[in-house]
Amino acid sequence: MxxxxxxxxxxxxxxxxxxxxxxxxxxxxxxxxxxxxxxxxxxxxxxxxxxxxxxxxxxxxxxxxxxxxxxxxxxxxxxxxxxxxxxxxxxxxxxxxxxxxxxxxxxxxxxxxxxxxxESEVKDLKKVTSGEKVRMFLDLPSSEEALMEQFKSKLRSQIRKAEKNGLRYEVVMGSAIKTQELESFYEIIAKNMKALGSPVHSKQWYKEVISQYGSHAYMAIVYSENVVVGAGLVLTLGNKASIPWASTLNEYNRLAPNMLLYWAVLAQATKQGISTFDFGRSTVGEGTFNFKKQWGCLPIKLQWQSFRNGEALIELPSKSSPSRDKLASAWRCLPLPVANFLGPILRRYISL
Incomplete structure (x- = not known):
């Protein structure tokens, strides 16, 4: 070899x-x-x-x-x-x-x-502990109808609530994503990244990902009338899919756009024959973990390895710290145009 x-x-x-x-x-x-x-x-x-x-x-x-x-x-x-x-x-x-x-x-x-x-095996929810970093996975059936049926009644009603509130969605394949659709996606992502206290990627980064992935990507977009209120970008590999970026506008949350957005990406996944959907990284016990759990996801523990001068270190992925929390609080206070200008300059150096 x-x-x-x-x-x-x-x-x-x-x-x-x-x-x-x-x-x-x-x-x-x-x-x-x-x-x-x-x-x-x-x-x-x-x-x-x-x-x-x-x-x-x-x-x-x-x-x-x-x-x-x-x-x-x-x-x-x-x-x-x-x-x-x-x-x-x-x-x-x-x-x-x-x-x-x-x-x-x-x-x-x-x-x-x-x-x-x-880890390669899905773990029981009872076997993960608070604070652990995990990926959240959902096994998908072969049709939209079967997918909706496997959800609990409360979840189904939340999806229908969004539709009753007049929200609608469209799905665009990677090679067909238009400039204005990318602009709307980026505006929402940038606004919410600032609210989270984190620098946003450059717009060029998203352009490059979409360009490189082409048929291995699609974007779901949620509208309230003609206003884009949510969007998510999905990457695929055979019968697997991952959603690295998804966000909705907070001022429209009462209409439940996040529920329709995730229904949109999952429904499209079933159409494409996807059988395993990766909801992405979460911290056990926190809000994003609980949101993903309600869809029926199971966790897979992350096992990130860090080395310094060839020696393995014991380190949790994206471990929080007081200094990081202070920086996040300061970032939230920046005017949005300033955060959008500085964010991409700094984000390229943050590997997370």
Whole structure:
């Protein structure tokens, strides 16, 4: 077995994605296009490792050479998403790729390294504890009718409430998303990121993701009359889908746009033959976790690995701290135009 380390566009994208499409533990973020989007939007370098045995790919890893807010060099697999670590046919290949990566980081003189993995089995809700970081997964049936039927009556009534309130939705495939639809999506995301106390990504980042993913993406948009009040972007991989970004306008929450938005993305997923839907990262016991739980989601624990000078660290993903909480509070106080200007400048250096 040999390990090939290739930068830029020298590796065959089709061959990479073909392997990812058949790998059981892969996610949409493992597709070749995620690294390209990072390079094009933020100017960082993506290194791609491929383990080759008898001319067949048996494992891959894409990793981004970036800098943190403090200016330190960092290798991240992968930034801006929940999971992007090593994909391998077996534990031996995984071990070889990880060892090769640690040596690669040492040769580059980069001390900080992070690999974002998660457990492969869904855990019972009773077996996760408050404060843990998890991904939330929902198994989907083969039709919209069966999907609606599997929800509890309270959830079904909340979806119908949104429709009775005059809300409607549209679904647009990635290659057909128009400039104005992206603008509306970005306005909502930017407004809510400020409310959360977090810098927003650049608009170019979202453009690049949509451009790179094309048929592997779709956007659901919720309208109140002709006003966009909610939108979510979904990325797909075979029979799996993930929703990294979704948001609604707070001033319309009384109309339940978030319920219609998630119904829209799930209904579209069933139409596309998606059987596993990833609602994304949550903290057990917090509001987003409880929102996702009501849809019937089960958690998978995140297992992010951090290394410093080749030594593994014990660290929870996106662990909160008093200083981070203070910065978030200060960010919420900024005028929206200022936050939207400064946000993308800072966000590129935040790997979360």
């Amino acid at each position: 040999t390990i090939k380390i290739i930068t830029g566009k020298l590796i065959n994208q089709e061959r990479w994605d073909t392997y990812i499409l058949t790998a059981p533990n892969a996610s949409p973020y493992h597709l070749y296009g995620w690294g390209v989007a990072v390079e094009n939007a933020y100017g960082f370098t993506c290194y791609r490792f491929a383990a080759i045995k008898e001319d067949e790919i048996v494992g891959v890893l894409a990793i981004i050479n970036m800098r943190s807010l403090r200016g330190k060099k960092l290798l991240s697999a992968l930034p801006y998403c929940d999971i992007g670590g090593i994909i391998a046919d077996n534990k031996d290949v995984y071990s070889v790729l990880q060892t090769h990566l640690l040596n690669f980081a040492e040769n580059l003189g980069i001390a900080e390294l992070e690999i974002r993995n998660s």
